[in-house]
Amino acid sequence: MSPFPSPRLAWRDLLRRGIACTCALALALGAVLQPATAQNTLPALGDSDSADFSVGAERKIGDEIMREIRVDPDYLDDPLLLEYVQSVWEPLVVAGRRLGNITADIDERFSWQTFLVRDASVNAFALPGGFVGVHLGLIAITATRDELASVLGHELSHVSQRHIARSISGNARRSLVGLAALIIGLIAASRSNSPDAINAVVAGTQAATLQSQLNFSREVERESDRIGFQIMVAAGYAPGGMASMFEKMDVSTRLNDYGGFPYLRTHPLTVERIGEARSRAGLNPAAARAGVLEHTVAQARARVLMDPRVDALRRWQGRDADMDGPGADKLLNAVESAQASSLLREWPRADAAFAQALTIARASPNSGARAERAVSLMQAQSLLDRGAPSRAAEAMRAHAGDGSRPVMLLSAQIALAENPAVTADSVVLKARAGELQTWVALHADDALAWGALGQIWARLGLPLRSLRAEAESRHALGDLLGAIDRLRAAQRFARGGGPVDFIDASVVDSRLRDIQAQRRQIELDRSTGR
Ligand SMILES: [Zn+2]
Numbered sequence: 001m002s003p004f005p006s007p008r009l010a011w012r013d014l015l016r017r018g019i020a021c022t023c024a025l026a027l028a029l030g031a032v033l034q035p036a037t038a039q040n041t042l043p044a045l046g047d048s049d050s051a052d053f054s055v056g057a058e059r060k061i062g063d064e065i066m067r068e069i070r071v072d073p074d075y076l077d078d079p080l081l082l083e084y085v086q087s088v089w090e091p092l093v094v095a096g097r098r099l100g101n102i103t104a105d106i107d108e109r110f111s112w113q114t115f116l117v118r119d120a121s122v123n124a125f126a127l128p129g130g131f132v133g134v135h136l137g138l139i140a141i142t143a144t145r146d147e148l149a150s151v152l153g154h155e156l157s158h159v160s161q162r163h164i165a166r167s168i169s170g171n172a173r174r175s176l177v178g179l180a181a182l183i184i185g186l187i188a189a190s191r192s193n194s195p196d197a198i199n200a201v202v203a204g205t206q207a208a209t210l211q212s213q214l215n216f217s218r219e220v221e222r223e224s225d226r227i228g229f230q231i232m233v234a235a236g237y238a239p240g241g242m243a244s245m246f247e248k249m250d251v252s253t254r255l256n257d258y259g260g261f262p263y264l265r266t267h268p269l270t271v272e273r274i275g276e277a278r279s280r281a282g283l284n285p286a287a288a289r290a291g292v293l294e295h296t297v298a299q300a301r302a303r304v305l306m307d308p309r310v311d312a313l314r315r316w317q318g319r320d321a322d323m324d325g326p327g328a329d330k331l332l333n334a335v336e337s338a339q340a341s342s343l344l345r346e347w348p349r350a351d352a353a354f355a356q357a358l359t360i361a362r363a364s365p366n367s368g369a370r371a372e373r374a375v376s377l378m379q380a381q382s383l384l385d386r387g388a389p390s391r392a393a394e395a396m397r398a399h400a401g402d403g404s405r406p407v408m409l410l411s412a413q414i415a416l417a418e419n420p421a422v423t424a425d426s427v428v429l430k431a432r433a434g435e436l437q438t439w440v441a442l443h444a445d446d447a448l449a450w451g452a453l454g455q456i457w458a459r460l461g462l463p464l465r466s467l468r469a470e471a472e473s474r475h476a477l478g479d480l481l482g483a484i485d486r487l488r489a490a491q492r493f494a495r496g497g498g499p500v501d502f503i504d505a506s507v508v509d510s511r512l513r514d515i516q517a518q519r520r521q522i523e524l525d526r527s528t529g530r
Pocket of ligand 1: 154155158220221224
């Protein structure tokens, strides 16, 4: 987790840049992929057309896209924020299953994973195969879990209703790989500031009349609003969350001039869409504002992480002028200031704000426990970053061993910092390695966990295992060449003569064969366009 990644948009850019659409991608896809002759209605589910585009093929496209996304510098694996977003997302998936929107075949074959994008714009997007991207800007603007859940429920519906597959079928005799490239282009275009970029993608695909495509998109969006709402309510979220989210986006949209950006200008984020959401909720949108404080901590963290430039950090840091007293607003200010001061490496000011945040969370009668945990983990990270691993361990002691990913990864980093020299017999390092090994056995695609395991194995004097773990970390990030490189290095090491565990060496050989075969298959797919 690099505290100072590539510079991106400032918070103030948010309003300038706009929040017209949580689904720029779905909208653009509809525009690009619908044939000129299409009816302006969605094919019904179960149409033979959509059956052409199999669940397996859709997942394959999704995997191809994710391989590109995971190596993007703005792909952000922040364990704490990701855990939070997944905790909002997972009840929606469960509800989608229960309601029958998620059928057995897609349940099994799709990934149902969210991921984070370091981008200050307010957006979320569903990709083929059940991957849902969430911009930090979206978390930053939502005041409650319910608002966030309303957007995620909408995105989940794009997945469960197979909107992408349905927009492709009937039209596309496009190769899967070509489609993956097109979608990657659309993501890039939808994230750029230039309206021309997305227009270029559209023009380049010879899409026909814009209006029919936009109508198609409207149908898709309306269906996702309706089904997403049912899912979020079934999952137990406050119904008013959807209307209040739409109102928020609408206010921001009005502050903007979309100029030459027809997709956003004509996106149906209108009085009508808000009205439908509100009448579905049947109550005042203000009801949704009673959120839990854990959301507030996530919101604060997202705001600070989405723009690492110093002037932005200074603004968040200054929030500590108004953090005394109880309540979500004060907590928001305290956490923003603490996180910003940590990134600026101004430790006393960070500590004061962390202490205040903990006081507020602890004073909260019902919803403070999860918020307190989140603040404690952020404080532990801050202490670790300044080279105080023992204090970091102390800060998170109440949560050590809770079995969660953020705690496991943080504990591993603390153990590494506390044991800086190579040692074959550190009990703590062995314990952390054991936890991580159990974890990656179940989550083989966890690049950070493999990376930490590689560091710990190196520290324990197990270079062969360490290289293998590094290879798995690269593989999980989609960097197959990097993985092959490290496995070859491990083979050279094994042949070099030193004491080598036979089983470890066999694992290296077989993983090298697997990953080389995967790479050949991907190249074959790309060259034959399947
Ligand atoms: Zn949408």
